[in-house]
Amino acid sequence: MELRIGNGYDIHRLEPGRKLILGGVEIPFKKGLVGHSDADCLCHAITDALLGALALPDIGQFFPDTDPKTAGIDSTQMLRTIYEREILSRFFRVINVDSTIIAQEPHLASHLVGMRCALGGILGVAGDRIGIKATTSEGLGATGKRKAIACFATCLLEKFK
Ligand code: MG
16 A cells, blocks of 8 residues: 655735635635635645645646636636546545644634535545644734735545555
8 A cells, every 4th residue: 555645835815805715615704815716725735735745746837827717716626626637547545634724814613614524525535534723823924914824734645556
């Protein structure tokens, strides 16, 4: 049995006038993340963790932010595409994912189960294999000053064939 581990990190700026989407879930808030896609930095960090586990290029190589065709794209669609075309196609499946969202606000606790279910559905595992934790950064740095939300993700993959 071959196991592979991967990690991913992402950060996006927070600005008024954008929807806040994290882990495929829209969260009511006065600001949202800015990016070429819907800027779901949890999805992006997990996508990069999957790619990293197989030593593949990062998400930006598959979805360049200069491509007008992907402007405003739903990041769960990017995650699904990478999982199906790059991970499953190489006969790897997800054992588990763990992740941390760093956001001073909004309070995310009530949204985590929804994110776990959404992401588990995409990655072919139950929600109890998708860890998502939320923390603040105690007012420090860009995330602490409410200028950005950042995410770290780790995944473990297993070869099944
Ligand atoms: Mg990103």
